[in-house]
Amino acid sequence: MILTPLTLNGAFRIDLDPHHDARGFFARQFCAATLASVGLNDHWVQGNTSVTERQGTVRGLHFQSAPRAEVKMVRCVRGAIFDAIVDxxxxxxxxxxxxxxxxxxxxxxxxxxxxxxxHGFQTLEPDCEVMYLVSAPYSPLHEGGIHHADPAIGIGWPLPVTGVSDRDQALPALAASGAGSGAGS
Structure with missing residues (x-):
């Protein structure tokens, strides 16, 4: 695993470090020791999968608030997505x-x-599958989110948005989300 810090403190890009031979390659996609060596969460309690059929669809932006706040490790295993995170x-x-x-x-x-x-993402191709590892069990009482098109955040989604769930469309702007008062902390 190759960990590269992103511009937001604590967030990382994770790339494979493949070992090639005549058959193809082998690589670790998760290593608790590597994550722990730089102070990152190395314990996952749940794995989730989402499939999104239509290109341009946005899922999110979602979070879990304390005491069920979670760390995520997200990978696209079919298709391509633009993944966005907000501090x-x-x-x-x-x-x-x-x-x-x-x-x-x-x-x-x-x-x-x-x-x-x-956290949220936009599908760049049709028929995308995304896998998530999460550090806390899902809790409906602690779920929250912010609107994907909040102008105060200004996420540059790469494609026109072609689909958003009714639930996500109704999410508040960051200023109205309770963030800054303990949400997501």
């Missing part, structure tokens, strides 16, 4: 800022999403 940590110098990465079955890149961040 919602109270008192953070980068509060309300975002960064994004293209994750695809071809590049095999993952993103490490720290606790206190909202």
């Amino acid at each position: 919602m940590r109270p008192g953070s110098a980068s509060f309300g800022n975002w960064t994004g990465l293209t994750l695809s079955a071809q590049n095999r890149t993952a993103i490490y999403v720290p606790q206190g961040f909202a």
